[in-house]
Amino acid sequence: MDDLDELWGALDRVAATPRLLVACDFDGALAPDFGDPDNARAEQPSSEALNVLLALPRTTVAVVSRRDPEQVAELMLLSGSKGGLRHVAPEAVAGLRDEVDATAVFRISADGGKPLQLRSDDLGITVLEEGGPEAEAPGFAVEDTEGVAEVLEELARLRRGI
Numbered sequence: 824m825d826d827l828d829e830l831w832g833a834l835d836r837v838a839a840t841p842r843l844l845v846a847c848d849f850d851g852a853l854a855p856d857f858g859d860p861d862n863a864r865a866e867q868p869s870s871e872a873l874n875v876l877l878a879l880p881r882t883t884v885a886v887v888s889r890r891d892p893e894q895v896a897e898l899m900l901l902s903g904s905k906g907g908l909r910h911v912a913p914e915a916v917a918g919l920r921d922e923v924d925a926t927a928v929f930r931i932s933a934d935g936g937k938p939l940q941l942r943s944d945d946l947g948i949t950v951l952e953e954g955g956p957e958a959e960a961p962g963f964a965v966e967d968t969e970g971v972a973e974v975l976e977e978l979a980r981l982r983r984g985i
Contacts, residue, residue: 830963831977837927837946838981842881844925845978846916847873847971849888849895851933852950855968860890865899866968872975873899877907879982883923885909887916887932929978930962931971948974 837843847853847869854863877884884907888895892910899908911919917940920928927944934952939962941947947962950971965971 830974833946833963834974834978834981837929837944838978839985840925840927840944842883842924842926843982844883844885844916844920844923844928845873845876845975846885846887846911846919846928847931847975848913848933848950849886849890849898851952852931852968852971853886854898856933863898866972868972869968869975870899872972872979873908875979875983876975879979882982883907883909883919883925885911885916885919887911887913889913931974 849865850856850860850863853865853869853873855866856863873884876882886895886899886908888910889912895910896908909919916928916930927946928941929946929948930939930941931948931950932939933950939947939949941962948971949962949964950968951964951966965974
């Protein structure tokens, strides 16, 4: 993970935005890639953090995936808040941002995806591909889905305190 002080400072800033869109790739970011997509499951700490974020006002949560939305819902470990979870394809994140009138986007992307299109108020996290080169994406990088969970937990803690 990049410099934690710098990352936590950026999280403080994005958590304080009036209307936040949290958009996370499913494969490679929420669920580790073990080579069997049918058995991929989101990490429990990430799901718990998303549950907290789903329950917060002025916070929209989306799972970014080309998979069928029903399949993603089954692979996510979400509580009753699941009804508020959005599902979008990677190219639809910008449209969802406009739809929910988000003042900032917190975007977690798997390294194999397209480069993130971020605005100045946004925060991007890239999950590095195991054995791959360092990401050239804007924002910060985490090594794996455990790093994603840590960042989501901190964002949920900060956003809940607003």
